[in-house]
Amino acid sequence: MSGVQAPPAGGAATTASGPGGSIYDLGYQSYDGPRLGRRSAVQALFWQTVRACFGIGRGGRAKIAPFTLAALAILPAILAVGFSALAAQAGPAGGAIENASPIRYETYHGLVGVLIGLFCAAQAPELFGRDQRYSVLPLYFSRVLTRTDYALAKVGGLMIALLAVELAPYIVLFVGRVLVAPDPATGLTDEIGAVPRFLLQGVLVAGLLGGLASVIAAWTPRRAYATAAIIAVLIIPPIIVALVGQLTNQDLARAIVLFSPSDILDGTNAAIFGSIPDSPVVASVDLPGWAYLAAAAIGITASIGLTIRRYQRIAT
Amino acid sequence: MTSTPFQGSGPLSPTTPAPAPTRAPALEVDHVSRWYGNVVAVNDISFSLGPGVTGLLGPNGAGKSTLLHLMAGLLAPSAGQVLVEGASAWRRPEMYRHIGLVPEREAVHMYLTGLEFARLNARLQGLDDPEAAAARAIATVDLIDAADRRIGTYSKGMRQRAKLAGALVHDPTILLLDEPFNGMDPRQRLHMMALLRSMAAEGRTILFSSHILEEVERLADSVLVVYAGRLAAAGDFRSIRRLMTDRPHTFTVRSSDDRRLASALIGDAAVFGAELADGRVAIRTADYDAFTRALPQVAKTIGVTLFEVRPTDDSLESVFSYLVRR
């Protein structure tokens, strides 16, 4: 929507120039430059959301939580690469150490999944709650974006930020292992198989956790409540599923396990990497891999839809 | 500059030496201060109020709300005392019977209906017949039609009236209102003003704070100007203006020949400035009395017709801006 002609502007110029000097007009100037329209506005909001996820532009204190969590998430990968490097120097014995390392692609989700969840719980409420609490939404809606645009830009920004935090460790692992391999070329071919897997898992994690956090934060403008709710949604269902699994039969557990986001992601991780799920319940329930993948996909779409709906119906 | 007590008529009077009145003033503020740590919200203010309408003015943060709460007995003075009908207001619940306060911030429960809110106040006041009192108050503020709807559905102006009803249930002789016209549309405002005027005519003492000077000018018999926690002026604002002897008066005149008039006026000793602008002559004079007598005489002598003569700074706005810019 660029290139729209503005109706005639006003404002008088009062510049004066003579041989000895000039006075320049500091009065109000009209704007005759490009007006880039909806797409530019949505992109700007999207990137601002991504920056806000990391506390950029909000002062020092806002950066503590996100950067700490991101650092903790990436730390095991760095350590693993470091050990690999040492192990490589140790020769054949190093190979055994290498294989015994608990930090691998398939185990990574189990290691740091919680951190990603905490990241959501820490950052999502501010992203969605602030504009609601302070009634800023009418200012947005009186501009060139629609309510849906706003919702999508926010959700998208959160998801992309999460994706970055989620994928960084995997990429570090990948690159590290390639470089540490005796021969980078073979290293690459060895490791390349993991790439599409961790990308998929990363997207599912970022999508599902981001989506859930968005819905909860969008419907709960009070920051503390939203944070608590997000954490609760991640922590409580697995407990319930485990209890149900222990106390009753597996069929009931199988029915409800797909309502527990943490368990879904555990299941997708196992399905994608062909490994054993972390949660014993998930392991025993023995649902086919595609069930978890489908559940994740549905969860992601539903949460995006609910977030959009929230913003379409919110009163201003 | 001016701590000269105002001498005159109207609901305000000074509290410095005067013969003991036969009846205590309705409300008296006696060297009251209120501080919060090092922040002095109200700084040694004294005045007394009687029947009629008084306006309380001041910039934001000048201490008006604090002063109103002190007068209503909701806050204790850090120094000095507030006397209602001659007796101290602090910690004496029966004093609340005499005073009604309509605060600025939303002080109503959104889920109650107008009538329920009035009844609640009536019961809290311990009235014998809360139903009747509530109904009367609702009728006074003209909310009968909406009395059975929840306050949450009211417009801002209606909420103000609901608050006022709550403050009127116990038929107080003193009514304190904090920005009562906030958010009211013109008709509601006129109605509220008429209501306050009629209540004052019944002998009640009414004090209201406002930023909208045109309205204060119209409704209030006299004003209290508060600035930075201190009382900057009290009384009828025209009389206050007269007291500002260190400030020249300005007049605007439209005539049949502005230039000749200006030229002749400059010749008069009372005038020290005459400016031609905008189809008018703006005149500055240090001697109000001499100038106002000289103007028609000079105009007559030189044969210039006067079409309009206006004292430009005789408004409350002008007085106020002068007081708070010292």
Place this chain on the structure above:
Amino acid sequence: MSLITLRDLTRHYPRGVVALDGLTLELEPGIIGLVGANGAGKTTLIKILLGLLEPTSGDASVMDLDVRTEGMTIRQFVGYMPEYDCLPPDTSATDFVTHMARMSGLPSTAARERTAEVLRHVGLYEERYRAIGGYSTGMKQRVKLAQALVHDPRLLLLDEPTNGLDPAGRDEMLALVRRTGTEFGIAVIVASHLLGEIERVCDFLVAIDAGRLIQAAPLGAFTERTGVLAVEVEEGEVALAAALVARGLHAVADGRTILIAIADDRPYDIVRDAVAELGLPLVRLEQRRQSLEDLFRDEVYAPPPEAVPPASGGATR
């Protein structure tokens, strides 16, 4: 080019609330005051003009753009300053207004530069780098105005711009609004309850009540002379009144003021001479004018049922 054209514009809400009822109006660019009953009518009209709410029936266009189909284009060229608090406390004015400029489609460099300029025009200087949470009411109102101006709108919608301001702040804001309309060349609609402000700042008045148009006319039409000359003297009014009557004028005392029926210019000199000969202090001489308030005082019909429309988005898109 007509600034705003409304044709039989009507908007109903559920439960029988009629916010706008057959409004027909055509407005030229200028500084326009919008007065009326609280709540439903004014907010609804603003939302419709911004293309954020669909009319129930009737048409509305802003700068010849239809609100139903070209809302997004309209919003590029309209600035809106809401009545209530709408600023987040943890950002600076600069960051916030720049962001809003981007939300209006300005490229990032232009957004930054215009923000700096507009903040200067509204009178925010060093404080613009501090968080908004620490601003006074006056400063916050200025930020609100700045975000409405930053994308150089052709039309500004100001909703109670002096809300919460003390008299000095009110003065400054009104002067700013006047400047915006005259110097900056932007059409302005000021919604206000305060008739005094409207008289001071606006050239044109639109009065709405219960969703219906009561009046739409240049301000001069409301402040017509009444044919009554008011003379105020500091003392001696009784003697003056007698003197005027003796010279054939119809004069009536009203406190310290004497009211004279006037049909031509003759009484002016008669008054002048009488005052001069009696040596009285002449404080005021002016022909009484009607005020905007009379518009609202004389309304004979019953006050509208005041209601707040139910809280739902009802968005157009």
